[in-house]
Amino acid sequence: MKTLSKIIVLLLALGIGALVFGFVLFSVTVTRDDVGGWDKADGIVVLTGGDLRVEAGAKLLNEGRAKRLLISGVNRKVRREEMQRLLGLDAKTFNCCVDLGYEALDTVGNADETRTWARNNGYTKLIIVTSRYHMPRSLAELALVMPKVTLIPYPVTPRHFPETAWWLHSSTTRVLVSEYLKFLPAVARLAAQRVLNWRSDRSVAAVGSTSSNG
Secondary structure, rough: OOOHHHHHHHHHHHHHHHHHHHHHHHHHHHOOOOOOOOOOOOEEEOOOOOOHEEEEEEHHHHOOOOOEEEEEEOOOOHHHHHHHHHHOHHHHHHHHEEEEEEOOOHHHHHHHHHHHHHHHHHOOOOEEEEEHHHHHHHHHHHHHHOOEEEEEEEEEEOOOOOOOHHHHHOOOOOOHHHHHHHHHHHHHHHHHHHHHHHHHHHHHHHHHHHHHOO
């Protein structure tokens, strides 16, 4: 009985240690100020919910990085005229190349809205714009519903986000902890999907091989 208790305590300690180590790694990654790639894509997708995101999307569109821009999760009270002023785009560019998505209420909704938009336009390569701390979960949710679409992250650093020593800022730490706990189930679902798809592919190949030999 004592041996079993020791094993349970050891497993709990290892689990907590793994969670803490994962959180530190996650936080260091999302607070690192690395420069995004300069690849072009079919479309740009901005996930609303943080400052400077839509401005970054407009900048990328003006630079010719993609054909169209989707802003996913727009508040239903925001009219197109207001969004055009916020983006700072001329009327011609805005009317021809910007789509507003009003259906998404969270990151899962963003993924569904983006999948529909990409499918309708025949896009297979997208630049994803969102806050730096939100990017890992966004990519996981998007990859779940669009496994064959190439996703290029373009992380944005929010205002007042500390450039160094995030652990000294309680508000930033709370945001990172919350986002990390949301990221874990998303990446777990993605990993499970990829394992199941891999097993499915292996099973199909095995069946085909058996049939041909028979």
